[in-house]
Amino acid sequence: MSQKYTKEFKETIVQLHEAGQPVLDLVKEYGVANQTIYKWLQLYGKSKAENVSLHELQQMRKEMAQFLIKLYQSDEVVGLVDVKNFEFHLSGPLFNH
The missing domain is CATH 1.10.287 (Helix Hairpins)
Incomplete structure (x- = not known):
């Protein structure tokens, strides 16, 4: 069964990563699969040019x-x-x- 995360939680994880926290540390600390975090980085990350509106x-x-x-x-x-x-x-x- 997949876990539902709020948009705020997802954005917080992305912000932590963009501030320098490695994905592996986020996986260990928050119990989120690394593939899920990479997906969130693509969707919510500010450092990606394709995310510019x-x-x-x-x-x-x-x-x-x-x-x-x-x-x-x-x-x-x-x-x-x-x-x-x-x-x-x-x-x-x-x-x-």
């Missing part, structure tokens, strides 16, 4: 575009930025909505 990804793209614009306009980098390449990156697939 679409909204978070769009926000990161927007922030990157704003950063690149500020960098391009900065007096410190004048002459160091290839304008054509810069414009290509801003209009490329990374910035399409």
Whole structure:
């Protein structure tokens, strides 16, 4: 019979692992199978790129575009930025909505 764990418990285990606690220690301390913990890491882990929500990804793209614009306009980098390449990156697939 499989054990039911709350979402809060699962997230706590994931946070403990992300803070540096090895899976084997979590297995011993909490009595959860290591395969179960690895599944939770995939579902709830913040360190995995595929766990970034679409909204978070769009926000990161927007922030990157704003950063690149500020960098391009900065007096410190004048002459160091290839304008054509810069414009290509801003209009490329990374910035399409």
